[in-house]
Amino acid sequence: MLELRRNIACKRSKSELDYRSYFVGSSLVAGGPGATHHSFPSYLRIVFIFLFGEGRVKNRMPRFPWRGLLLACFWCAIFFAPSVMAQDPAVPPAETSDPLVSHQTKLEHWLALAGLSKYWVIEKLRWGSNPSPIATDNHDVLRLELRLRDVSGDQNTGDQEFQRHLDAYEREYGESAPERIFYRLIHECQVGRRDAVVTLRIVRQDYVVFFDPARGEVLLQPREDRSISREVPLDLTSLATGPRLQSSLRTANLPDRQALSESMRAFLRDYFTSANRRANMPDPKFDSEIDNRDHDHVGFVISGIKSQVLRSRNYWEMIDISLDVVQAPSSVKLLCHIDGYYAGGLGRRLPDEDAYEDMRKGFQDQLRIFADGLLSQLQKRIETGR
Amino acid sequence: MTERKLQNTVSLFLILAHVLIVVLVFAMYVAGGLGPDELTTSLSIIVPMLGALTGLAVSYVLKVKKKKAMSAAAGELSGIYVFTTLLLPIVFVGAIATLVVLKTFNTGITTFDQFKTALAAVETAFGAYTGKVLASLFGKGGAS
Numbered sequence: 001m002l003e004l005r006r007n008i009a010c011k012r013s014k015s016e017l018d019y020r021s022y023f024v025g026s027s028l029v030a031g032g033p034g035a036t037h038h039s040f041p042s043y044l045r046i047v048f049i050f051l052f053g054e055g056r057v058k059n060r061m062p063r064f065p066w067r068g069l070l071l072a073c074f075w076c077a078i079f080f081a082p083s084v085m086a087q088d089p090a091v092p093p094a095e096t097s098d099p100l101v102s103h104q105t106k107l108e109h110w111l112a113l114a115g116l117s118k119y120w121v122i123e124k125l126r127w128g129s130n131p132s133p134i135a136t137d138n139h140d141v142l143r144l145e146l147r148l149r150d151v152s153g154d155q156n157t158g159d160q161e162f163q164r165h166l167d168a169y170e171r172e173y174g175e176s177a178p179e180r181i182f183y184r185l186i187h188e189c190q191v192g193r194r195d196a197v198v199t200l201r202i203v204r205q206d207y208v209v210f211f212d213p214a215r216g217e218v219l220l221q222p223r224e225d226r227s228i229s230r231e232v233p234l235d236l237t238s239l240a241t242g243p244r245l246q247s248s249l250r251t252a253n254l255p256d257r258q259a260l261s262e263s264m265r266a267f268l269r270d271y272f273t274s275a276n277r278r279a280n281m282p283d284p285k286f287d288s289e290i291d292n293r294d295h296d297h298v299g300f301v302i303s304g305i306k307s308q309v310l311r312s313r314n315y316w317e318m319i320d321i322s323l324d325v326v327q328a329p330s331s332v333k334l335l336c337h338i339d340g341y342y343a344g345g346l347g348r349r350l351p352d353e354d355a356y357e358d359m360r361k362g363f364q365d366q367l368r369i370f371a372d373g374l375l376s377q378l379q380k381r382i383e384t385g386r
Numbered sequence: 387m388t389e390r391k392l393q394n395t396v397s398l399f400l401i402l403a404h405v406l407i408v409v410l411v412f413a414m415y416v417a418g419g420l421g422p423d424e425l426t427t428s429l430s431i432i433v434p435m436l437g438a439l440t441g442l443a444v445s446y447v448l449k450v451k452k453k454k455a456m457s458a459a460a461g462e463l464s465g466i467y468v469f470t471t472l473l474l475p476i477v478f479v480g481a482i483a484t485l486v487v488l489k490t491f492n493t494g495i496t497t498f499d500q501f502k503t504a505l506a507a508v509e510t511a512f513g514a515y516t517g518k519v520l521a522s523l524f525g526k527g528g529a530s
Contacts, residue, residue, distance in 0.1 A: 306418075314418025344421040345492045346414075352496035357421060 100125050103189050106353070107144065110184055113341075113358045116177060119165050120146040123201070125189075131223055132197055132210035141194075144185045147201040158203035173360060175337075178209040179218045183322050183337055187301050190287065199223070216296055216324065257296060257325070260382065264298040264323050267381050271374065272302050272319075281306065282348065296325040304350055309370040310363055315342040318356050323378070334382070336375045340367045387468045389460035393523055396471060397443035400520075403479040404440040407432060410486055419490030424498050431505050432482060439475065439516060442524040471519050478512040 104125040111117040124145040129135075131143070148165070151158045169177040178198060186196045193211035200207040206223040265288075272284045284304040303318040310317065320339040325332060340359035343351040359367045411432065415425040450456040485508065488494045489501040 315421065342421065344415075344419050344424055345490065346417055346419045347491040347493070349492040349496075351492050354499075355492075355497040357423065362422070 100127075107184065107188055109354060110188070111181075113356075114180065114184075114339075114360070115173075115358075116169075116181065119149055119169075119177075120181075120200075121149055123147050130197060130210075131199060131206070132208050133221055133223075134210070134212055134214075139195075142185070142189055142191050142196045144181070144196070144198045145201065146181070146198065148203075151203055153203075155203045155205055159205070162200075162202045162207075176220075178207075178220050179337075180339075182209045182211075182218050183299075184320070184339070187287075187299055187320050187322070193218075193297050213296075260325060261296070261298050263382060264378065265300075267378050268298070268300055268302070268321065268323075271377070272305055272308070275308060276305060279306065285350075298323045309340050309359060309366050310342060311366070313342070314346070316345045316351055316356075317342050318353075321374075334375070334379060336371055336378075338367065338371045338374075340370070387463055389463055389523075390457070391460075392463060392468055392471060393446055394456065396475060396520065396523060397446050400436075400440050400443040400475060400479075401447070403475075404436045407436060407479065407482055407486070410483060414486060414490045417490075424489075424501075427498070427502070428486070431502065432486075435482065435505070435509055435513060436479070439478075439520055442520050446524045471523055474512060474516040474519050478508070478516045481508045481512065 104122060107125065108117070108122055111120060111122070122144065124143070126143055126145075127140045128143050130139070130141045132141075135141075148158065148162055151161050166177060169175075173180075178200065182196065182198050185191075185198060186193055189196065194213060196211075198209040200209065200220075207220055208223055209218060209220050211217075212219050269286060272286075276282065276284050282304065284302050287301040287303075288299060299322045301318065301320050303316070305317050305319070306314060308317055308319065318341040320341070322335075322337040324335040324337070340363070341356035342359055342363070343355040343357065345351045345355075408429065411420070411425065411428050414420050415422075420428060482505070485495065485501060485504050489498070495501050495504060
């Protein structure tokens, strides 16, 4: 082998032959005759010949190492090109093959962001029979099954712990934790309010969070097939402040329900699109659950917007908004439920969904002001039709 | 290149780079490229990475307080030593600045976790070697 290489090397120039045969000899014949003469500079010289070319090394005239630069560019392209190309804003992030697994992962991430993961752990997300007490047909609903963490002892202790958690969350965030989880579920999985149910397991008792179309409210009730029977209705009218706001609508000019929901959708699209166009930005992205039967509810997750909530900051924002029309016997109410998220970023590329932070951590007031403004404009649009 | 000249060049570069990287991170935060949490975490990762190297440079600068000491005669260095001593700090600082800009523009790095991982990779790939080279340059006896 050594002889063969030497023969091949003979075809090269004399000085090159010196270095290359020397290198071959030293690498192949370990401890051979020339092994003791291999000084460190000789190896360096071989590297320099590779980088700069033999003539330059010989004449001690280094030139720019184009070959090295090309090699570096090649490796950079190998390492970075796939990740850069994957960031095309038009291409959605990779999903797992099972959408439910992907949704569950995102919901777990959201629970952590919303400060709920210290209380709740997701046991399962699946399609199944409707456990709500008002279920009349046999159609499957999307069930998010949660269990209250760190509850030991009997059912009464668990219920008390549950009640303490509900009260504490409402004091801190100004809204009901089960309702917030419910709305996050329908936004994340893009289903209608009638097709989603959250079950909360406290020790051995399951509570069901579901939408009651007759009352136009999200309710929390214990499952009927369990031993304890206790009803805890979520009073949507008790909270006048916070990201969930309400306002009464004058009924005289109200269109029919379908036209009303269309009007609300159009309003939201106009509101955010025109704001982006004023700022010379591309149109925002609207993700909406589709449920043609539910005309009293409009829900969007709006991304690709900036400075709508945090006006003094140039952050990317993502608004998760639910608008519900609640038709009581004597009046019609509009409920607005808003979650806001932000992420840093310049340029036009949107951040990954995992990069967003909850606005409740530090920007709660701005979110409230934004919700106030949005709701008053929407109210005006619905009532006047302009 | 003489040893003294190389020491002066590298120390100046490291001190300036340290300041400029911190300014860059703050500028990106003010421009909206980084969130409040991201700003503090970025600084708490990047400043110690650079601080160890800048510390060597500052120690050297303190030693050559007098102009005479700074321009004292020193031996000629080998080309490969000069090349390596200049290349590693430049690549190290350049890589950190590039990562900050990539994160800010959500290009290639779209989450803060990816950013932290990339910084750790840069530290692993270049930090140790850069520290070794600079310790040789600024340490006892210098590069001779």
